[in-house]
Amino acid sequence: QVQLVESGGGLVQAGGSLRLSCAASGRIFSTYTMAWFRQAPGKEREFVAAISWSGGSSAYADSVKGRFTISRDNAKNTGYLQMNSLKPEDTAVYHCAGRLGSVATPKVGRYDYWGQGTQVTVSS
Numbered sequence: 001q002v003q004l005v006e007s008g009g010g011l012v013q014a015g016g017s018l019r020l021s022c023a024a025s026g027r028i029f030s031t032y033t034m035a036w037f038r039q040a041p042g043k044e045r046e047f048v049a050a051i052s053w054s055g056g057s058s059a060y061a062d063s064v065k066g067r068f069t070i071s072r073d074n075a076k077n078t079g080y081l082q083m084n085s086l087k088p089e090d091t092a093v094y095h096c097a098g099r100l101g102s103v104a105t106p107k108v109g110r111y112d113y114w115g116q117g118t119q120v121t122v123s124s
Contacts, residue, residue, distance in 0.1 A: 002026040002113040004096045009118030016086050022079040022096030030074035033099050036081045038092035050104035059104045086122045093117040
């Protein structure tokens with residue numbers, strides 16, 4: 001089992017930045033691919049970014065490419081999502097997710113473990 005806890009969300013003006021953190025406990029974090037998904041009210045959960053267990057490969061949704069950066073520190077059992085140039089349409093609850101396996105897949109159904117989420121609100 002892996003437990004995931006997100007933090008770092010909040011209210012920010014358009015153009016601002018936030019860094020989300022995902023603290024993991026339980027099984028060895030370094031063996032898990034990690035991802036961030038988000039869900040806005042009335043919408044389905046959507047892929048944001050993913051990173052392989054080694055950090056050697058990553059993937060991003062087109063909507064966040066060039067603005068968001070996913071990273072991880074396996075020594076600290078923590079993953080991160082640096083979000084720059086935020087837009088009102090980035091407003092959502094952001095969830096951290098983990099899966100065994102080396103592929104940084106964008107498919108929500110491939111992830112076994114989920115955090116409760118952290119709210120990000122971007123004002124215009």
